[in-house]
Amino acid sequence: MITHVKLFATAVKQIFQRPLTVRWPEERRDYGDRFRGFIVNDRSKCVSCQLCEAVCPAKAIKFHLEADGRRYPGIDWGRCILCGYCVDACPTGSLRHVNNGEIVWTDLNVYKKPLEMDPDDAVPLPGTKSLV
Amino acid sequence: MDLLFPLSGDLIAALVFPGVLGIFGFLVVAIWLERKLVARVQWRFGPLYVSKPLGGLLQPVADLFKLVFSELVLPRHTNRLLFAATPILLFFAEGLPVVFIAAAPGVVMAPHPYGLAIAVVLVLLVAVLVVAMAWIEADKFTYIGAMREILLTAAYEVPLLLAALAMFLLYGTADPHKVVEAQSGLWGVLLNPLAFVVYLVALLMATTRFPFEIPEAEPEVVLGPYTEYGSTLFIYAFGANYVKLYVLSLLGAVLFLGGWLPAAGVLGVLITLAKMGVFVLPAMLARAIYPRYRIDQALRIGWGQLLALSAAAVLWSLLAAWIW
Numbered sequence: 228m229i230t231h232v233k234l235f236a237t238a239v240k241q242i243f244q245r246p247l248t249v250r251w252p253e254e255r256r257d258y259g260d261r262f263r264g265f266i267v268n269d270r271s272k273c274v275s276c277q278l279c280e281a282v283c284p285a286k287a288i289k290f291h292l293e294a295d296g297r298r299y300p301g302i303d304w305g306r307c308i309l310c311g312y313c314v315d316a317c318p319t320g321s322l323r324h325v326n327n328g329e330i331v332w333t334d335l336n337v338y339k340k341p342l343e344m345d346p347d348d349a350v351p352l353p354g355t356k357s358l359v
Numbered sequence: 360m361d362l363l364f365p366l367s368g369d370l371i372a373a374l375v376f377p378g379v380l381g382i383f384g385f386l387v388v389a390i391w392l393e394r395k396l397v398a399r400v401q402w403r404f405g406p407l408y409v410s411k412p413l414g415g416l417l418q419p420v421a422d423l424f425k426l427v428f429s430e431l432v433l434p435r436h437t438n439r440l441l442f443a444a445t446p447i448l449l450f451f452a453e454g455l456p457v458v459f460i461a462a463a464p465g466v467v468m469a470p471h472p473y474g475l476a477i478a479v480v481l482v483l484l485v486a487v488l489v490v491a492m493a494w495i496e497a498d499k500f501t502y503i504g505a506m507r508e509i510l511l512t513a514a515y516e517v518p519l520l521l522a523a524l525a526m527f528l529l530y531g532t533a534d535p536h537k538v539v540e541a542q543s544g545l546w547g548v549l550l551n552p553l554a555f556v557v558y559l560v561a562l563l564m565a566t567t568r569f570p571f572e573i574p575e576a577e578p579e580v581v582l583g584p585y586t587e588y589g590s591t592l593f594i595y596a597f598g599a600n601y602v603k604l605y606v607l608s609l610l611g612a613v614l615f616l617g618g619w620l621p622a623a624g625v626l627g628v629l630i631t632l633a634k635m636g637v638f639v640l641p642a643m644l645a646r647a648i649y650p651r652y653r654i655d656q657a658l659r660i661g662w663g664q665l666l667a668l669s670a671a672a673v674l675w676s677l678l679a680a681w682i683w
Contacts, residue, residue: 238400247402
């Protein structure tokens, strides 16, 4: 009996405590700079070695021919699990995580076709709430 | 009295409280409150985005609209007339006991010297419809849910009846007005706390609230007796559970908490409404607190401790009535 009273007391106590979740999108979490968000490619550093394609466990990366005659990796965001293996495998450091996990695609073609993401599109919105 | 109520008391009872408006208002508020309370216990916000200034109060209304406009599927292998009719029957049958319960002096649809006893019996009889509904759906999950519902009903109905009986013995009447008058000194919960505890646990079992949410255990049998329903029929089928909670808390407020005392009229109705919270809030909070019992554990509680407690409550009442 006393156990049940204690259980209810704990529940009532927690009702009056502050929620841990945030009211997205008015509030955003600030995850700091080392957040493993979406992955962008710096073409000036890319040597088209295809190591990222080989290491990708989700088979999300495909290489495609660009207008400058070279092949670049493109990520299918429907498959990518944001594990960061490609970032670790990249010998020149051209692939990198951006500090943003909230990107919305308005067109399914852009989302599905393995094209690169423009780093400017992946600039994160500033967080308003620090991580608890 | 006549100044406060331009309509007659029975009409107020039928239309406003504890009748139609009360039941449908309770559906919205109870579903919102349940989600909100459970969310707050778990350090979440709960429903928020529909009607933000009201704290998401209109979320159940939005869900209701969504359900009404979703596709209604009537399976071909069932008796389709009964399939469509049973949830509606169940919903209104669950609300039926309200006819005999008074919310304030004169605010009762059918005053009857055995009103509360009839209400208790009606609550227990309606459990048959849940089983009928599950049977009509002809599905293995509903079949298992129906079996569990039968077992659970058998476990709670004797203690519930005995708890009510204990209070009737104590007051010497089952008329809602006289029952409340008898509590003008001390409330029923102080006169017979054993019966109150039994009633509260039996209420959780009867409405299949959380520690006893066995018939509709989601990870095991989808939604038990409610599995096959969608759209409007789901509102009726699943809302029936909340109507039962409404009826049982109203009955409990009158039986144990002195109903509309110490006021009468409109204020009395509001006091009854507030006292219902004593039953409704623990039932909502239990969802965030307890895990689910296995059916054999629930049966052991029902036929063991709860039955013994309810028998002790009847003895207590007999002794108290004898000493008085």
